[in-house]
Amino acid sequence: MRVLLIGSGGREHALAWGLVQSPKLSNLYIAPGNAGTAQLGENVSIGAEDLSALVEFARKERIDLTVVGPEAPIVAGVRDLFEREHLKIVAPTQKASFLEGSKVAAKAFMHKHGIPTARHGSFDQWEPAVAFARTLSTPLVIKADGLAAGKGVAIVQTHSEAEQILRDFMIAKKFGAASQRVVVEEFLVGREFSLFVASDGNCWKLLGTAQDYKRLRDGDQGPNTGGMGSLSPIPWLTQRMLEEAVQKIVAPTFDALRRENISYEGILYFGLIWTQDGPYVLEYNVRWGDPETQVLVPRFDFDLLELYLAIAEGRLERFETKLKPMSAVCVVLASGGYPERYEKGLEIEGLEAFPLQRERSVGTLVFHAGTTLQEGKIVTAGGRVLNVVGLGASLREARVRAYAAIEKIQFEGMQYRSDIALGSI
Numbered sequence: 001m002r003v004l005l006i007g008s009g010g011r012e013h014a015l016a017w018g019l020v021q022s023p024k025l026s027n028l029y030i031a032p033g034n035a036g037t038a039q040l041g042e043n044v045s046i047g048a049e050d051l052s053a054l055v056e057f058a059r060k061e062r063i064d065l066t067v068v069g070p071e072a073p074i075v076a077g078v079r080d081l082f083e084r085e086h087l088k089i090v091a092p093t094q095k096a097s098f099l100e101g102s103k104v105a106a107k108a109f110m111h112k113h114g115i116p117t118a119r120h121g122s123f124d125q126w127e128p129a130v131a132f133a134r135t136l137s138t139p140l141v142i143k144a145d146g147l148a149a150g151k152g153v154a155i156v157q158t159h160s161e162a163e164q165i166l167r168d169f170m171i172a173k174k175f176g177a178a179s180q181r182v183v184v185e186e187f188l189v190g191r192e193f194s195l196f197v198a199s200d201g202n203c204w205k206l207l208g209t210a211q212d213y214k215r216l217r218d219g220d221q222g223p224n225t226g227g228m229g230s231l232s233p234i235p236w237l238t239q240r241m242l243e244e245a246v247q248k249i250v251a252p253t254f255d256a257l258r259r260e261n262i263s264y265e266g267i268l269y270f271g272l273i274w275t276q277d278g279p280y281v282l283e284y285n286v287r288w289g290d291p292e293t294q295v296l297v298p299r300f301d302f303d304l305l306e307l308y309l310a311i312a313e314g315r316l317e318r319f320e321t322k323l324k325p326m327s328a329v330c331v332v333l334a335s336g337g338y339p340e341r342y343e344k345g346l347e348i349e350g351l352e353a354f355p356l357q358r359e360r361s362v363g364t365l366v367f368h369a370g371t372t373l374q375e376g377k378i379v380t381a382g383g384r385v386l387n388v389v390g391l392g393a394s395l396r397e398a399r400v401r402a403y404a405a406i407e408k409i410q411f412e413g414m415q416y417r418s419d420i421a422l423g424s425i
C-alpha cells in the first residue's frame, strides 16, 4: 500500500516508525516530515495545511490511504475534501472536529449531555466575561475558543489578571478570530491523564493511557510548552479508575455523538483530570497527542496500518488493540530559549548511535521533532528538537534508558527536564 502521512513532528516520526513495520506498506510519504521521517519514507515538501496540494499529491501518486497527525488540517476539513475526491483517509470530519476546534461548542456539547467538566460560561463580549469571572473563585481558567497552537489556555491567579487576559484575548484579539470568543471556567484540582480511543463510527476501542509534562522546568515549574516529556502506562491509574473514566466519560461521549448524528472516525484524545469527585474532561482533541504518541506506538502489539485500515473500512469491532506489557518514557530535548525565542540550524551530534531499527525489541528510540537536513548534516529546526524514548519492563528501567541515551546527544543550548517519570517510580 502507498500511504501518505500528514505532519512533521515527533508524533509523526513515531507514527511513521509504526507504519513501516507493517508488511502491507509498500511506500510511505510524509508531508512535510522532518530529518527523522526521511529515514523511513520519502518527505514531500507540502505543508500540513496546504489541503489542495495534499489532495493533488494523493491523486497523482495514487495514494491508497492518507493518515493525519496534527489538528489544523482536520479542523480545516481535510477529511471532507479527500472524501469528495474519493480518496481514502482516516481523520474525523470537519463537523466532528468541533470537539477540538471550538472550546465553546465542546463545552456546550458536554453540558448538554451531562459529561463531567468544569463549570463554565461562554462569551463573545468582554464585560459579561469579566462579570462571570468575578463570580468564580481564583485561580480560574480562560480559554480561547479556537485553535491557538496550544497557547490559548490561561490559568489566572487574580480577578484583575483575568480582566487583563480577557482584554488581550477578546479586545486585542491576541489569537485573532480564535480568541474573539472565550470559555471562562473554574479551576479543577487533581491529577491529569490522557486516554486515546479509536472509533470507526460504529464502535470504539480504548488504545492506551499516557501522561504528558507540559511545564518547561523540573517540578512542574516554568511556562507551559507543547510538552516536555511523557510516559505510558500511567502507574497510578488503576483498572477500576480506568473503568470509571470509560463509564462516565468515554462511553457517554460516543453515545452523545450518535445522538447528535455525528459519525466519528479517527482517533479521539480525552484530556482528563482525576478530581476528588472522580474524572472530569479538561479537553478533547481530535488526533493523537504529541509527545504521548511517542510512548504509545512502541507499546502497540498490533499493526498500526491495520488499525487505520480497520477504522477506514468500518471493521474496528473485530480488531484487537492489545498493548505490550512494557513501559515507555519520553524526554523532549528542546532548543535553548524554547518556548520563547530560540536559534535554529544548530548541528546535532551523537545521533549515529541511534539508527531507528524497524524491529521492536530495541530499548531506546530517538524520534525527531524539529530537525532538518542541511548540507548532509542534521540540524535543529524547531523548539522541540528530539524525543528520546526509553522502553523497559518497568517505568524505572524505561527512564534509566532514556536518560542514558541523552548523555550521548548534544547540540548547543539543548535543554530538557531531568524529572520525567521520577514521581511515578
Ligand code: AMP
Residues within 6 Å of the ligand: 118, 141, 143, 153, 185, 186, 187, 188, 189, 192, 214, 271, 282, 283
Ligand atoms: P486544555 O488545552 O483545555 O487541555 O488546557 C491545557 C492545560 O491547562 C490542561 O492540560 C491543564 O493542565 C490546564 N487546564 C485546562 N483547564 C483546566 C481546568 N478547568 N482546571 C485546571 N487546569 C486546567
Ligand code: GLY
Residues within 6 Å of the ligand: 212, 226, 227, 285, 288, 289, 290, 291, 292
Ligand atoms: N500533549 C498535548 C497535545 O498533544 O495536545
